[in-house]
Amino acid sequence: MSSPVPPGPQASSPLFPVFADLHGRGVLVVGGGTVALRKTAALLEAGARVRVGAPALNAELATMAARGDIEHLSGHFTPQWLDDAWLAIAATDDDGVNRAVAEAGEARRIWVNVVDDARASSVQIPARVDRGPLQVAISSGGAAPMLARHLRQMLETQLDASLGELARLLGRERERIRTRFPQLGARRAFFDRLLRGNVPTLLRKRQHLAAEREFTALLHDAGTTSRGSVALVGAGPGDAGLLTLRALRVLNEADVILHDRLVSDEVLQLVRRDAQRIEVGKQAGNHHATQAQIHALMLEHASQGKRVVRLKGGDPFVFGRGGEELEVLRANGIDFEVVPGITAAVACAAYAGVPLTHREHAQSVRLVTAHCKDSTDTLDWHALAQERQTLAVYMGVAGLDRFSARLIEHGRAASTPFAIVENGSRANQRVIVGALSELAQRARDHDVQSPALLIVGEVAALADTLHWFGAPPLRDAPAIAAAA
Numbered sequence: 001m002s003s004p005v006p007p008g009p010q011a012s013s014p015l016f017p018v019f020a021d022l023h024g025r026g027v028l029v030v031g032g033g034t035v036a037l038r039k040t041a042a043l044l045e046a047g048a049r050v051r052v053g054a055p056a057l058n059a060e061l062a063t064m065a066a067r068g069d070i071e072h073l074s075g076h077f078t079p080q081w082l083d084d085a086w087l088a089i090a091a092t093d094d095d096g097v098n099r100a101v102a103e104a105g106e107a108r109r110i111w112v113n114v115v116d117d118a119r120a121s122s123v124q125i126p127a128r129v130d131r132g133p134l135q136v137a138i139s140s141g142g143a144a145p146m147l148a149r150h151l152r153q154m155l156e157t158q159l160d161a162s163l164g165e166l167a168r169l170l171g172r173e174r175e176r177i178r179t180r181f182p183q184l185g186a187r188r189a190f191f192d193r194l195l196r197g198n199v200p201t202l203l204r205k206r207q208h209l210a211a212e213r214e215f216t217a218l219l220h221d222a223g224t225t226s227r228g229s230v231a232l233v234g235a236g237p238g239d240a241g242l243l244t245l246r247a248l249r250v251l252n253e254a255d256v257i258l259h260d261r262l263v264s265d266e267v268l269q270l271v272r273r274d275a276q277r278i279e280v281g282k283q284a285g286n287h288h289a290t291q292a293q294i295h296a297l298m299l300e301h302a303s304q305g306k307r308v309v310r311l312k313g314g315d316p317f318v319f320g321r322g323g324e325e326l327e328v329l330r331a332n333g334i335d336f337e338v339v340p341g342i343t344a345a346v347a348c349a350a351y352a353g354v355p356l357t358h359r360e361h362a363q364s365v366r367l368v369t370a371h372c373k374d375s376t377d378t379l380d381w382h383a384l385a386q387e388r389q390t391l392a393v394y395m396g397v398a399g400l401d402r403f404s405a406r407l408i409e410h411g412r413a414a415s416t417p418f419a420i421v422e423n424g425s426r427a428n429q430r431v432i433v434g435a436l437s438e439l440a441q442r443a444r445d446h447d448v449q450s451p452a453l454l455i456v457g458e459v460a461a462l463a464d465t466l467h468w469f470g471a472p473p474l475r476d477a478p479a480i481a482a483a484a
């Protein structure tokens, strides 16, 4: 006699979350395809003894069986397959078989999960975020698996991989912590100090020994708690989608943000709400803050124990004076980290459809600035004028006449294509293309404004065919200018 179909989740009573210890316990997987393989792999990772029942196994499962990692039950499902099982997973594409597994499990009080069928399952496998021993499991009780998946993705972006290391460290040190702080209150206070202190940061920097030492010091009240730190973060060119996950996490944790003018509003929207924002941007001729003032601000806030983010456009180490800022921090004993960003050359080229290198046109790229501390005359014009290379020129809007003249003087063809990318990756991006000899005139015709990046080289011509973002490149003078 078969028992009734398992009831499935009831809207009125939510599921009860459980983390199961499957180590050494028998689990049955019914099915021999890719879904069964995925489940089997996860079960093996949890230490389960897995038996896979199916008339035939796919190649990977067959290999596992041959290696003895799993046991293969050959043939069609019979309730005897459940002998010895604590849990079963029905992962076939045959509803009848899946239902038979569910019913047989119900009769024997064995939990059964039917993949992608919450109603037929007595136990559900949650979406999860895995950080070693630390696991976040998410379930919508079968009501909205997509929502659970969405949440999982959000958490994946926010939870750093080093959280697993932290959980492992705390696991290893559990006894020591309990012995040192037998009282719950004192233990809580210790954890608070620990989590706010430098141990998580050191683990994130993959400095495990230093983290252990700091932990021990903290355990004996000698740790350097809340010392304050600075993260030098690249915000990319503007499109917030080009931030790295690391940048996003750091922005989420910041107490103070010192940002350049070049950092887009879209990116600033992502900063922790109650963080203090200070614009320290510098623009040609309009210095909001001198470099010395920026150094002073970083030191002031970090030495108050705050987490400071120094947020810069593009990448902090590409024409960003990031090196100088780190030297100051270093000299003052302030901890720092660097989060790279997508630099303007890389972003503008991508968003204009200009491959910086190309087998047929350019084997190297030079990142240059036509506007640095020393004058343009210190540039090696002979080298810059060489063929088969791409120049990506930062901060060049002002000196374009001189720049193109010098290149041509030193042998680069007057017909070499250029592309100016203004406001690259932003909603108001413009791309202006032409030949080197007409560079300055075209920039004037279109009234090019900062920020703009100049690309010189054969590859620039590809913008005509490979553009995909915003408006197509502008080749001729604008209509008004032409009519005049």
Ligand code: SAH
Pocket (backbone or CB within 6 Å): 237, 238, 262, 312, 313, 314, 315, 316, 317, 318, 319, 320, 342, 343, 344, 345, 348, 393, 394, 395, 396, 421, 422, 423, 424, 425, 426, 450, 451, 452, 453, 454
């Ligand atoms: N650290 C930055 C560069 C700072 S110098 C980076 O790695 O990108 C500032 C110059 O960068 C600007 O004058 C301009 O040439 C270039 N730039 C930065 N953002 C840009 C953008 N969105 N579009 C075009 N050029 C940009």
